[in-house]
Structures are given as structure tokens and as C-alpha cells.
Amino acid sequence: MSRDFEWPEFLFLLGALRWTIVLSLIAFVGGGVGGLVLAIARTSSHAILRWLAATYIGVMQGTPVLMQLFLAYYGLAVLTGIRIDPWPAVTLAFTMYAAAFLGEIWRGAILAIPRQQWEAAAAIPLAPAAQLRYVILPQAFRIAIPPTVGFLVQLIKGTSIASIIGFVELTRAGQLIVNVTFQPMVVYPLIAVLYFALCWPISLAALRLERRIDAALGIKQHP
């Protein structure tokens, strides 16, 4: 006897949406810290640091996030000797994934700051770390806001992949509900609508911020 898709099922999906948001936020914050380190390493004057960061970013952006997820899951299992629950693997994998993408976005923002700003900061004189901290990063941060917000959408959508290793977020919850209601025609489109309701406002905000910052920087807009 199968269940119908009614309020309790809908509430179950909403409850799972919370885990999609929590996972995205953890990865976004953790990836933000990692990304900052990567962006600084990627633009530093030490060749080895630059190379390490570039290699990390290249590997993470050159392999599927699903593979990274499997490696984190089975890698942690190998390290600890037991089959663990998906939480640590999923948060680790998505944090490392987010770090690579944010690192690359912020590298671009740092490089977009004119060289004269570094020279002016050096002339004050500020130490190299202070040049970065007080002159370059605050300006780079402003340029980086729109693509960073845009990446959040990519990250939220990406977390749906965690369902494949059994982490119960929105997509996995949808599969579970389909298994008991046999109504994929209702459930999966509804899941899509829920993701859309979460992601679209963020996409719009990213676009708005981009227009505003482009205007402030005097970049011409296409209609």
C-alpha cells in the first residue's frame, strides 16, 4: 500500500531542504577560508607556493565533484578503518571543492587590482603582508562579491550530488518520498521548484551586485 503525496511528505522535503542549506553554508564558509589561503598563495612571490596552489586548483577543477566525494568517503574509511557515516566525508569534499573555486575567483580579483596600488602601498611604506591586508584585499573583495555569490548557487546545486552516497538532503529526500509514494511526476518537479526558489533569488542578487559594481568601476553595460 503506497502513501499519497500529502502535507507530511511535503514537510519532510522542507526539513531536508534545511540540510541542503546547512551543508552549502558549511562548505561555503570553510571553502572561503581555504579559498583565501589559496588565492594568496596563488598570487604570492614564492614559486613553490604558487605552484602548489595552482596544482590543487587544477586537480579540483579538472575532476568531477562526485569522484572527490567518493574519494573522501572511502579515503576516510581507509584512514579510520571503519565505514563512516556520510557527514564528515560530504562536508570535507564540498569544502575542498569550494576552496578551489573560490581560490580561483579571488585570485582573479586580486590580479584585477592595478599594480600601482601595490606600489603605492609599498611607498607609504607598508610591509608586504600589510599591503595585502589593508590595500589590496579590501578592493579585491568588492570586485569578487558578485562571482562569489554566483558560486554559492553552483555550490547549492552541487550538494545534490551528496545524495548519491546516501546523505539525506533535498534530492535524497525526494528519492525516499518517491520510493513510498510512487509519484515521481509530482515529487521531482517539486524538488526542482524548491531548488529554484532557493537559487534564483541568489542568482538575481549576484547579477544586481555585478551591475552595481561594474557601474561603480565605470565598466560599460550592454543593454
Added chain:
Amino acid sequence: MKYVFQFGIVWDHLPQLLHGAWLTIRLSTGAFALGFVIAMLLAFLRTAGPRPLRAGIAAYVEFIRNTPFLVQLFIIYFSLPAIGLRMEAVTAALVGMSLNFSGYATEIIRSGIEAVPRSQIEAGYSLGFTRLQIFRHVIVFPALRTVYPALASQFVLLMLGSSVVAAISAEELTAITNTLQSTTFRAFEFYFVATGLYLLMTIGMRLLLHAIYWAIFERSRPAERAWSR
């Protein structure tokens, strides 16, 4: 902790992995070709079509770009059969990847079209070109050259994203790896090698895409050549 890595068994199954990788490449290039044709049509209508159609295409693009590929795939493979549209897993994967790619590519190509200087389009009109002729002879080439790098990155994302179609058991590299690791209990080794294969495919595709750019846009620049003749 006493875990001994054994990569020998992966080596024994390498032909199967390569077979899966080959399907990954075929799916990705097939979806690229289909998605690109759809996107060209949509980008044309999005910029030159009637107003309601433009709004419809914009909605399609926003829907594709703001929902996960995996969920789009589930709708195609699990939901559509409920209204009588049943597909094989590989077909569903190809359809899903094509539609997903078309959403991103439409937006990318549109930005390229809008970057074509207005004066060139007006020159086309003053020569008595129709809209379609202007699109064909004035807009397409420079627009595609402008957005080529973005399309190329999107293609790599398409190929990496294709690993997700393992969830509907289309037998590409990820699905093959899943099967092999579950029968050999050497999960980490298999995923490690499969990840390496994806990395090689990414690097190979990037090189190929550079070569294609050179062949199409650098080797023969009709306008510049005519100018400096």
C-alpha cells in the same frame, strides 16, 4: 590501521575503465553538439524573436541554471515515463546533458551576440540584409569567437558533470567504477584511478579545444586577411 593499497587489480580492469571513459567522451561530445545547436537557435530567438518567445526562453535558461543537473536528470528518467515518455538510461543521459548544456550555452552565446558592435548590424541592414542574413553573416562568427573560451570551459564542466549520470546507471566511467569497486572491494584504488582518468580527459580536451580555436579563428581570419592583403 592496516590497509594495504592494491592497485594491481585496478590495472587488470583497466580496459573496462577505458571503455567507460570512451562512453563519457561520446556522451559529452554528443551532448555538446546537440546542446550547441539548440543553444544557437534559442540565442537567436532570445535576441531577435517575438517578445513572448523571448520571455519563454529566458525562463527556460533560468530554470536550467538554477536547478541541479541531477534533479533534471531524475525528471527526465523517472518522471517523464509517467506521461508515457520512456527512455533508455543512456538516451536519458544524453537528453539531460544536452538540455542542461543548452541552457548555459544559450546565455553564453547571447552575451556574445550582444557584444557585436551595433554599427556592424546597422551596416548589415543598410546593405538590405534580412535579420537571418545578418545573424548568419555578420553576427555568428565574431560572437562565437568572443565566447569561445566560456563555451570551452562549459564543455569541460559538462564532461565532469556527466559522472552524475551514473545515478541513473548509464554505464559511463563513474558507473563502471561503481560496479568494479563493489565486486572487488577496492573502492579507494578504483576511484583514485578513475579520478586520474577524468583529469587526463580534462587536460586532453582543453588541449583539443585550444587547437580547434586556433584552426577556426586564428588560422583564417577572413576580415583581417582581406584588410592586409
